[in-house]
Amino acid sequence: MRWLELTGRAVVEFVVEKGDGSMFTPQSGGVPRKSATIQVVLDGYSAPLTTGNFAKLGCSDTQKTVTKLYVPVLERAIMRLGATVSVILVIIQLTSPVPLSGWDPSFLPPAQAVLYSPDTKVPRTGELALRKAIPANTNMKSIQNSLEELSYLLRIPQRKPYGTMESNVKKALKIAVDEKESILASLPADQKEKGSEIYTTLIEGKGGLQTLLGYIKDKDPDRVSIALASSLDSIAQLELLQAPGLSFLLPAQYANFPRLTGRAVVEFVVEKGDGSMFTPQSGGVPRKSATIQVVLDGYSAPLTTGNFAKLVVDGTYDGMKLKCTDQAILSDSGIDKSIGYSVPLEIMPSGQFEPLYKTALSIQDGELPVLPLSVYGAVAMAHDDVSEEYSSPNQFFFYLYDKSYSGLGGLSFDEGQFSVFGYTTIGRDILPQIKTGDVIRSAKLVEGQDNLALPAEKV
Numbered sequence: 001m002r003w004l005e006l007t008g009r010a011v012v013e014f015v016v017e018k019g020d021g022s023m024f025t026p027q028s029g030g031v032p033r034k035s036a037t038i039q040v041v042l043d044g045y046s047a048p049l050t051t052g053n054f055a056k057l058g059c060s061d062t063q064k065t066v067t068k069l070y071v072p073v074l075e076r077a078i079m080r081l082g083a084t085v086s087v088i089l090v091i092i093q094l095t096s097p098v099p100l101s102g103w104d105p106s107f108l109p110p111a112q113a114v115l116y117s118p119d120t121k122v123p124r125t126g127e128l129a130l131r132k133a134i135p136a137n138t139n140m141k142s143i144q145n146s147l148e149e150l151s152y153l154l155r156i157p158q159r160k161p162y163g164t165m166e167s168n169v170k171k172a173l174k175i176a177v178d179e180k181e182s183i184l185a186s187l188p189a190d191q192k193e194k195g196s197e198i199y200t201t202l203i204e205g206k207g208g209l210q211t212l213l214g215y216i217k218d219k220d221p222d223r224v225s226i227a228l229a230s231s232l233d234s235i236a237q238l239e240l241l242q243a244p245g246l247s248f249l250l251p252a253q254y255a256n257f258p259r260l261t262g263r264a265v266v267e268f269v270v271e272k273g274d275g276s277m278f279t280p281q282s283g284g285v286p287r288k289s290a291t292i293q294v295v296l297d298g299y300s301a302p303l304t305t306g307n308f309a310k311l312v313v314d315g316t317y318d319g320m321k322l323k324c325t326d327q328a329i330l331s332d333s334g335i336d337k338s339i340g341y342s343v344p345l346e347i348m349p350s351g352q353f354e355p356l357y358k359t360a361l362s363i364q365d366g367e368l369p370v371l372p373l374s375v376y377g378a379v380a381m382a383h384d385d386v387s388e389e390y391s392s393p394n395q396f397f398f399y400l401y402d403k404s405y406s407g408l409g410g411l412s413f414d415e416g417q418f419s420v421f422g423y424t425t426i427g428r429d430i431l432p433q434i435k436t437g438d439v440i441r442s443a444k445l446v447e448g449q450d451n452l453a454l455p456a457e458k459v
Contacts, residue, residue, distance in 0.1 A: 004052035006044030012055065014038040122350075122372045122411065126295070126423025129378075130263075131232065133300045133348075133370050135247045136239035137186040139179040144235050146172040150228050154221060165216045165224070173209045176202065183238070191241045198241070202234040245451075246302055248354035256455040257341060259306035260298030264448025266312050266422075268292040270430065273321070273437035281429040289441060292427030294379050298451060300348040300370045301355065301421040304381055304391060307343045308421060309445055309452045311394055317443040323436045327405060329398040330382065331440070342384070343391045346419045347371075358389035361416030369420065374412045376401040377424030377431060391419045398424060398431055 016036050018024065023032035042051040123129035128151070131144065146168045153161050153168075176183070180199070187195040202208050207230025215223040245261040270290050272278065277286035296305040311317065321332045348355040348370040361367035373380060378399040381391035399412075399420075407413050424431065445452070 003049050004056050005048040006042060006051035006055055007048065008044050010042045010044065010051065010055055012040045012042060014040070122368055122374065122409075124375060124410075126375055126377055126425055129371055129375055129423060130295055130297060130425075131236045131239070133297050134236065134239040134243055135299055136242045137183055139175055139183055140235060140239050140242065143172040143175050144232070144239070146175075147228060147232055147235070150224070154225055154228075160219075160221060162216055162219050166213065169209060169213045169216060173203070173213065176209065186242045188241070195238060195241050198234055198237050202231060202238065205230070205234070207231060208234070243299065246299070250302065251357065254303055254344070254357075257303050257306060257343070258310040258455065259302040259453050260296060260309055260448070260451050261302060261453060262298050262448060262451035264296045264298065264305065264309055264451055265446050266294045266296060266309070266443060267446045268294070268317075268427075268443050269441045270322070270434060271439050271441045273435070273439055278430055278433055290427060290430040290433075292430055293425055293446075294422045295425050296422040296448070297371060298448075301346050301419060303343055304346045304419045304421040306452065307393075308381070308396065309448070310454060312443045312445050313452070315443075316394055317440050320440045322434060322438050322440065324434060327400050327402060329400065329431060329434050331394070331396050333382070333392065333395040343381070343393065343419075345383075345389055345391055346421075347416065360388070363411060363416050367416060369416055371420040371422075372411070373399055373415050373418060373420050374401050374406065374410065375399070375423060377428045378420050379422045379424065380418040380420040383418070388417075400431060 014037070016024075016038060017034060021034075023034060024036040025032045042055060044051045123132055128148070132148075149168055150165050153165055176199075184192065184195060184199060204210060207227045209231055212224065212227040212231055215227050240263065243262065246259075250257075250259065268291070270278075270292060271288060275288075277288060278290040279286045296309060298305045317331065323330050323332065344357040345360065346355045346357055347359070347361055349361060350368040350370050361369060372378070376399070378401065380397060380399060382395040382397055384390035384392050401412065403410055405412070
């Protein structure tokens with residue numbers, strides 16, 4: 001079967017008339033008219049088949065010129081528009097019904113969207129977000145960035161760019177070998193032996209860089225994926241050993257607040273409030289309770305994680321009820337809110353070295369957080385009741401990311417507005433089974449106690 005293709009840009013012009021005999025009134029002023037013109041630019045560079053089919057619906061001539069579609073054709077085209085609009089780059093311009101003769105759509109540079117779309121390469125899993133948030137040796141970050149790119153390249157359904165993958169791994173391997181001394185020198189003295197073992201595994205291990213390179217040459221995507229995960233895990237382990245704690249000074253007004261100077265793990269045991277069971281997705285026996293583990297990232301949100309970890313240690317969440325919405329699981333907000341201080345909104349912008357306080361990010365201006373909300377199982381603090389410049393003293397939520405509720409680039413409409421401080425790493429399959437009325441039977445700080453710094457006196 002021969003498919004129609006649009007091999008560049010094209011412009012479709014719709015002439016729309018009011019069905020009730022009324023008039024269109026231009027917003028910029030002018031004489032009301034019975035008809036109005038809408039122009040749509042089709043981008044065949046990015047969607048040749050979709051735009052080719054769409055162009056065919058309106059005319060028999062698919063040349064790259066202005067095409068006029070009148071009402072009968074418009075009605076037929078709109079019926080099929082829903083299936084195509086999400087992949088068509090559009091510019092809608094209300095103009096006069098007089099055709100713009102000689103107008104050249106090629107002035108639009110290729111691959112430049114008219115509506116701003118944020119970087120779609122923000123982390124989409126908690127594990128990836130946590131890896132990218134570690135403040136480690138610059139050489140290790142260069143190695144990590146080269147390998148993280150493979151995750152995106154592997155998603156290409158056909159003709160995977162194995163040449164680019166091979167180049168990325170060779171670059172990472174060269175840095176790892178050439179900068180071995182620098183990488184190992186950045187390890188604390190008591191971690192050098194362990195770090196050396198991890199380094200050797202990264203280079204020569206079963207899932208190391210040399211093995212990964214071999215699988216790429218064999219063009220075996222399944223083994224490439226497995227070896228890539230193993231290499232990235234080794235990199236994360238090395239980076240965590242290198243991480244010096246907080247790489248910035250907290251503002252003076254927060255110096256005596258509880259803070260987390262690294263990573264910690266909180267384990268929740270959740271029970272059904274109605275006596276029903278949790279069913280593991282991977283199979284197994286239904287159980288009355290389920291375990292959820294959350295990794296707290298003090299590198300990016302030291303005050304938020306410090307306050308949360310202290311509340312866990314104090315037993316604040318033991319016995320707390322949960323309530324659910326379409327996009328979140330929230331802890332009960334009806335407990336005593338007095339903790340003696342106000343925790344500010346705390347967000348680390350991508351590319352920055354310290355968090356912003358009491359300031360939300362502007363995603364439309366290109367600001368993105370190191371810890372994105374747009375990840376299923378992200379954990380964040382709710383806003384304070386009085387001011388969104390502060391987080392709630394104790395109410396937190398699990399975010400149930402759903403792409404259908406997202407905007408451009410697949411980012412949540414609330415991205416950059418909340419203090420995200422960790423991610424669910426164990427028990428993500430349990431989250432959709434939690435219902436309003438279920439209970440946190442216990443919450444315990446099972447790792448990272450040494451990273452929790454508490455004030456010597458009550459603030």
